Amino acid sequence: MGSSSQSALQTKTKLVIDILIFVGFLLAMDPRATGIALHEWLTVAAMAAVITHLLLSWQWIVEVTRRFFNMKAARPRLNYVLNVLLFIDMTLIMFTGIMISQSFIPFWGIQLAENFSMRRFHDMTANLFILLLGLHVALHWNWIVNTAKRYILQPFAGLAAKKSEANEVKA
Ligand code: HEM
Numbered sequence: 001m002g003s004s005s006q007s008a009l010q011t012k013t014k015l016v017i018d019i020l021i022f023v024g025f026l027l028a029m030d031p032r033a034t035g036i037a038l039h040e041w042l043t044v045a046a047m048a049a050v051i052t053h054l055l056l057s058w059q060w061i062v063e064v065t066r067r068f069f070n071m072k073a074a075r076p077r078l079n080y081v082l083n084v085l086l087f088i089d090m091t092l093i094m095f096t097g098i099m100i101s102q103s104f105i106p107f108w109g110i111q112l113a114e115n116f117s118m119r120r121f122h123d124m125t126a127n128l129f130i131l132l133l134g135l136h137v138a139l140h141w142n143w144i145v146n147t148a149k150r151y152i153l154q155p156f157a158g159l160a161a162k163k164s165e166a167n168e169v170k171a
Contacts, residue, residue, distance in 0.1 A: 012151055040097065079139055082139065089129050093126055099118040100114075
């Protein structure tokens with residue numbers, strides 16, 4: 001496979017994973033709609049995926065962290081800081097979620113006392129995540145629009161054009 005088609009494949013994979021994460025996050029933000037059990041098991045599975053992803057990218061993380069201290073441009077610095085904040089906030093959401101768990105933790109035979117401040121903290125950190133995610137999306141807006149145009153809108157427009165061409169030939 002040539003390097004350009006390989007990077008096109010990587011970009012498509014990234015787009016699909018980003019869409020899945022975004023939809024998963026929207027589902028996680030409404031536990032009353034999904035039910036608490038699905039909310040907990042889905043997010044714990046996501047956490048396992050995130051940890052695996054970080055371990056697999058460890059070399060890259062070490063490299064970027066080392067480079068961060070030599071960066072001159074503001075944008076990649078801001079991007080890096082934002083990613084670190086997203087990670088810290090995600091860890092807090094998970095920790096507080098585990099502390100108020102009604103399905104995942106009891107499943108292992110562990111019973112935790114009700115904790116109202118943890119509950120409030122869980123809600124607060126989840127709301128803060130929306131703000132951080134909004135900034136993250138804003139920083140990557142050009143990539144999102146260009147990739148969605150190239151891999152979603154244009155293929156659909158092409159299909160529609162082919163269909164109407166075929167209809168014209170039939171008529
Ligand atoms: C991406 C990760 C997560 C997000 C974005 C998230 C978000 C939320 C939100 C927005 C609520 C509603 C808060 C309210 O309106 O009172 C909630 C409730 C809850 N979450 Fe999570 N959560 C996540 C992970 C977890 C995890 C890992 C667990 C436990 C294993 C968990 C357990 C709970 C429980 C038990 C409630 C219900 C609290 C109640 O109303 O009784 N969450 N979560």
